[in-house]
Amino acid sequence: MGRQVCxxxxxxxxxxxxxxxxxxxxxxxxxxxxxxxxxxxxxxxxIDAFVNGNMPAFEGANMPELWMTDWMGARNKPxxxxxxxxxxxxxxxxxxxxxxxxxxxxxxxxxxxxxxQQSQGDTSxxxxxxxxxxxxxxxxxxxxxxQLSRLLSAGAAIxxxxxxxTNYMRRSNITEEDLARVVVHNRHNAAKNWYAHLKxxxxxIEDVLDTPYISFPLRYGMVCPASDGVCAMLFTTEEKAxxxxxxxVYVNGVASVANETAILGxxxxxxxxLDPSEQLGARRSSELAYGQAGISFPRKEIDYAExxxxxxxxxxxxxxxxxxxxxxxxxxxxxxxxxxxxxxxPINCSGGVNSTNAIGASAMERPAEAALQIMGKAGNQVPxxxxxxxxxxxxxxxNFVTLMVMSDEPQRKWR
Amino acid sequence: MSKMTRRxxxxxIKKEYARTRTMPASWYLNSYKYKYNVTHMKPFLDKxxxxxxxxxxxxxxxxxxxxxxxxxxxxxxxxxxWVDLRETATIATYTITYLKDExxxxxxxxxxxxxxxxxxxxxxxxxxxxxxxxxxxxxxxPLKIHWADNLEGSLSDIKYYDVIDDKSKDMALxxxx
Numbered sequence: 238m239g240r241q242v243c244x245x246x247x248x249x250x251x252x253x254x255x256x257x258x259x260x261x262x263x264x265x266x267x268x269x270x271x272x273x274x275x276x277x278x279x280x281x282x283x284i285d286a287f288v289n290g291n292m293p294a295f296e297g298a299n300m301p302e303l304w305m306t307d308w309m310g311a312r313n314k315p316x317x318x319x320x321x322x323x324x325x326x327x328x329x330x331x332x333x334x335x336x337x338x339x340x341x342x343x344x345x346x347x348x349x350x351x352x353x354q355q356s357q358g359d360t361s362x363x364x365x366x367x368x369x370x371x372x373x374x375x376x377x378x379x380x381x382x383x384q385l386s387r388l389l390s391a392g393a394a395i396x397x398x399x400x401x402x403t404n405y406m407r408r409s410n411i412t413e414e415d416l417a418r419v420v421v422h423n424r425h426n427a428a429k430n431w432y433a434h435l436k437x438x439x440x441x442i443e444d445v446l447d448t449p450y451i452s453f454p455l456r457y458g459m460v461c462p463a464s465d466g467v468c469a470m471l472f473t474t475e476e477k478a479x480x481x482x483x484x485x486v487y488v489n490g491v492a493s494v495a496n497e498t499a500i501l502g503x504x505x506x507x508x509x510x511l512d513p514s515e516q517l518g519a520r521r522s523s524e525l526a527y528g529q530a531g532i533s534f535p536r537k538e539i540d541y542a543e544x545x546x547x548x549x550x551x552x553x554x555x556x557x558x559x560x561x562x563x564x565x566x567x568x569x570x571x572x573x574x575x576x577x578x579x580x581x582x583p584i585n586c587s588g589g590v591n592s593t594n595a596i597g598a599s600a601m602e603r604p605a606e607a608a609l610q611i612m613g614k615a616g617n618q619v620p621x622x623x624x625x626x627x628x629x630x631x632x633x634x635x636n637f638v639t640l641m642v643m644s645d646e647p648q649r650k651w652r
Numbered sequence: 653m654s655k656m657t658r659r660x661x662x663x664x665i666k667k668e669y670a671r672t673r674t675m676p677a678s679w680y681l682n683s684y685k686y687k688y689n690v691t692h693m694k695p696f697l698d699k700x701x702x703x704x705x706x707x708x709x710x711x712x713x714x715x716x717x718x719x720x721x722x723x724x725x726x727x728x729x730x731x732x733x734w735v736d737l738r739e740t741a742t743i744a745t746y747t748i749t750y751l752k753d754e755x756x757x758x759x760x761x762x763x764x765x766x767x768x769x770x771x772x773x774x775x776x777x778x779x780x781x782x783x784x785x786x787x788x789x790x791x792x793x794p795l796k797i798h799w800a801d802n803l804e805g806s807l808s809d810i811k812y813y814d815v816i817d818d819k820s821k822d823m824a825l826x827x828x829x
Contacts, residue, residue, distance in 0.1 A: 260672050297679075362681075370686040378693065379806020384779070399747040400766055407791040453748035453786075497725040500766060500777060504688045505807070506721035507774025508766070511744055 239338030241647050243478030244486040245346075245471045247605035248272025249432040252466035252593045255356040261301060262308035265289075265352050268467035269309060272348070275614060276471065276481045281310035284471075285343060286336055289350040290319040290329040291597035295363035296354055309350060322367065323545075323632020324493070326351035326468060326601025327639025330628075331491050333472040334641070345474050352467040353597035360463055360596075368634075371501055378505045397500050397513070397635050399452040402550035405514040406454060409565035411553070413454055417445035418571050419549035420459050420591060426578065427588025430616035434464040434593040454550075459591075461547035466595030468602045475647065486608040490529035490642035492522035498634035510635065514550075518638040519558040519631075527560070530642040532625070535560040539642075541583050541610045541619055541626040543603040547590045555629060556584060559640070579620055586610070586617045604628025604641040611645050692720040695734065701805035705797070707772045709733040718772035719807070737771045741813060743793040744768040744775045748786050763789040767813060779812045794818050 248271030250256075250264055259267065273281065287309055289302050298304070302318050309316075317336075321328040333349030365372075376382050402416070424440045427433035448458035471481075478485035496518035497509030510517075523535070532538045542561055546552030553567040561582060562570055570576050576584040585591075587606040590599045607626035609615040624646075630639040692708060696719055699706045708720035710731040715724060717731065724731050746765040753760050763786045766775040780789065781798060795813035803809045 257674060258672055263672070297677075366681075369684070370688075373684075373686055374688045375807065377688070378697070379804065379808040381808065384808075396747065400745040403747060404745045404791060450748070450750055452750065500775070502717075502719075502721065502774065502776075504722060505693060506719050507717045507772065507776050509717075509721075509725045509774055511768060511773065511775060513745060 240340050241475040242334050242337045242472055242488045243475055243482075244488060244604075244608040244643065245473050245478045245481040246272050246275040247471070247608050248275065248469045249602065249605070250467045251432050252434040252464040252595060254434065254462060254464060256354065256465040257356070261296060261298070261352070261354045261357065262305045264354055264465060265305055265350060265467050266308045268352070268469040269348065269350065272469040272471055278481055279346070284310065284314070284346050284348045286315040286317075286347045287311040287350065288317050288319060288329050288332045288336060288347060289352070290321075290325045290332075291352050292322060292325055292363060293320050294366050295358050295360055295596065297358040301352075309348070315344065320597070321632060321637060323596060324600045324630040324637045324639045325597045325632070326599055327545075327604070327628075327630030327632075327641070328493060328600075330470055330601045330604050330641060331493055331639060333470060334488055334491050337472045337474060345477055347472045349470045349472060349601065350467065351469075351598040351601040353595040353599075354465045355463045355595065356465050368501065371503065371505075374505050396452060398548045398551065399455050400500055401513040401554070401635060402454050402548060404512050405550045405554050408512075408514060409553070409568065411568050413446060413456070414442060415553070415568045415571070416454070416459055416549040417442040417456075418568075419546075419552050420445050422571060422576065423546075423549075423552075423585055423589045423591040426586050426617055427592035430587050432466070432593070432616060433588040434462050434466070435588070436592070455548055459549050461591050461594040464593050464595040466593065466598050466602075468595075468598040468605050470601060470605050470608070482612065484612045484645055486611045486643045486645065487647045488641060489531070489644050489648040490526035491640065492525035492529075493637070493639040494518045494522040494525065495633065496521075496636040496638075498636050501634055508634075513635045514554050516554065516558045516635075516638070518636055519555060519629075520560075522638045522640045523559045526640040526642045529648075530625075530644065531648045532642065535627075536562065536582070539582065539625050539627050540621070541586070541607060541623045542629070543585055543587065543589070543607045543627065544629045545590050545600055545603055545631040546585065547594055547599075549591065551631070552585065552589065552591070555631070559627065559629060561627075578617065583619050583621075586619055587615065588617070600630025600632065600639060603630055604643065607641070608643050611643060689722055692722045696720050697805045697807075700807075700809045701803050703799060703803055705737040705739065705769065706734050707737050707769070709735050715774075716772040717774045718769045719776065721774070735771070737769050739797045740816065741767045741769045741795045741797065743789065743791055743795065745791060746789050748789075761786045765789065765813070767795060778810065781812050781814045784815055788815075
């Protein structure tokens with residue numbers, strides 16, 4: 238079976254809505270430098286292979302790795318690009334894990350880089366290019382384009398998420414105030430995190446509820462920003478990680494599961510997910526990853542979780558679907574402070590995707606942040622010792638889920 | 653932000669940097685030739701022209717898809733059994749959009765729903781009747797199909813969905829509250 242893989246380090250660049258002081262390769266090299274600064278014993282020459290990825294067509298440069306080889310330090314080294322939409326970062330991290338665990342001769346240390354510079358291009362054009370084939374198919378089946386644009390007008394990610402939000406609110410009987418509470422939780426945490434984008438230390442629930450609707454039930458104040466940002470993670474073998482880092486973080490379980498699409502079916506067909514907040518893919522991926530990591534009671538064994546939640550309803554939904562809380566109790570946990578930084582199970586102390594969203598990088602920032610919390614090097618560090626943590630990613634038409642479970646000790650039960 | 657951004661990295665690549673400039677650029681997107689399969693759509697659209705609704709049932713897992721799916725997502729086989737569907741439906745999920753009307757400049761609130769036709773196991777995105785008040789929409793709201801005046805054998809034959817009386821027990825509880 239594969240080798241035990243460790244995360245030796247993780248790095249970020251500073252996120253902002255417009256990083257006009259740097260271009261894309263410079264932005265990437267910032268995060269790589271931050272990542273390598275945390276492991277002073279090695280340099281760029283010690284890295285054996287590279288994995289990178291971003292959301293295609295968002296920057297108007299469709300093969301960015303082509304121009305970026307020099308800036309990543311990947312010259313004359315194996316380089317691979319992985320891109321799976323919203324979960325790109327999660328898939329890149331998993332590809333980095335696979336590259337190490339495969340045990341190829343000479344490939345021990347792999348640098349995974351996920352990036353996005355959204356200010357450079359038009360996100361809505363990028364998203365339209367994903368679904369345009371389907372839209373034109375419906376068009377040729379008889380729905381006029383003008384009506385289609387109205388149907389899908391809620392616009393890409395926020396549109397599909399608002400359907401999900403309606404369903405989740407109906408299922409668990411929550412109000413908009415409960416959604417706003419999650420936003421406040423995230424933005425307050427982001428204020429303490431050096432690389433976060435939307436830092437709002439004085440935000441209140443009323444402020445969020447004052448903003449207009451974008452599409453019901455999501456308001457302007459609840460929605461994630463569009464950031465420029467990069468995340469880098471250094472994967473290596475157990476032996477090397479012990480030399481590099483004080484506390485090597487063992488990757489004990491990974492999973493990436495795709496379900497049927499929701500909202501929009503293929504070739505004009507009906508969509509297979511009746512309830513977009515059901516998320517069988519998330520349940521299945523948590524089953525797989527917890528099984529590999531030997532976790533039987535996620536609520537008790539996991540000390541910290543980073544979930545992918547551009548919209549507040551998703552944060553509540555994911556923590557339930559990933560088995561951290563019972564069904565329909567997540568709201569309660571946000572009310573009574575269980576998920577706060579000094580609570581029993583802190584969630585998204587980095588501010589989450591709700592405060593910082595560089596799409597391609599977001600899903601990797603989750604496991605990266607979860608790893609840094611174990612190492613004790615996170616921007617907004619949990620005061621309690623974190624032993625086991627969880628990084629989650631989501632994307633696609635509400636149907637892709639990636640998961641990475643990490644711990645400070647190796648789990649060899651499954652080998 | 654950009655000026656204030658502390659640059660603490662890049663020593664090993666680039667010691668000094670000049671401010672990066674923004675170059676405006678634009679390019680035409682090509683026209684594309686997407687392919688789609690109509691073997692499953694053709695009988696469906698022919699029935700629509702007669703004013704009938706049919707779904708395609710997977711013979712392995714018995715899931716019915718409407719509009720028909722070429723491949724069953726559960727079983728990876730081709731569904732081949734046509735079943736008749738009723739004209740009623742329920743809202744599976746919905747959202748409200750806030751769009752500017754170009755003629756008047758007013759913001760129009762409009763519910764857009766994902767509906768589940770009774771007797772099938774998939775959802776389809778559609779519009780509700782214009783007279784439905786957007787505040788009244790809810791998950792599980794019963795609907796009935798409103799046919800277009802001239803049936804042409806295309807998806808636009810389903811003009812929109814009308815609301816019908818809700819007789820479920822759920823509704824009685826709702827009113828009591």
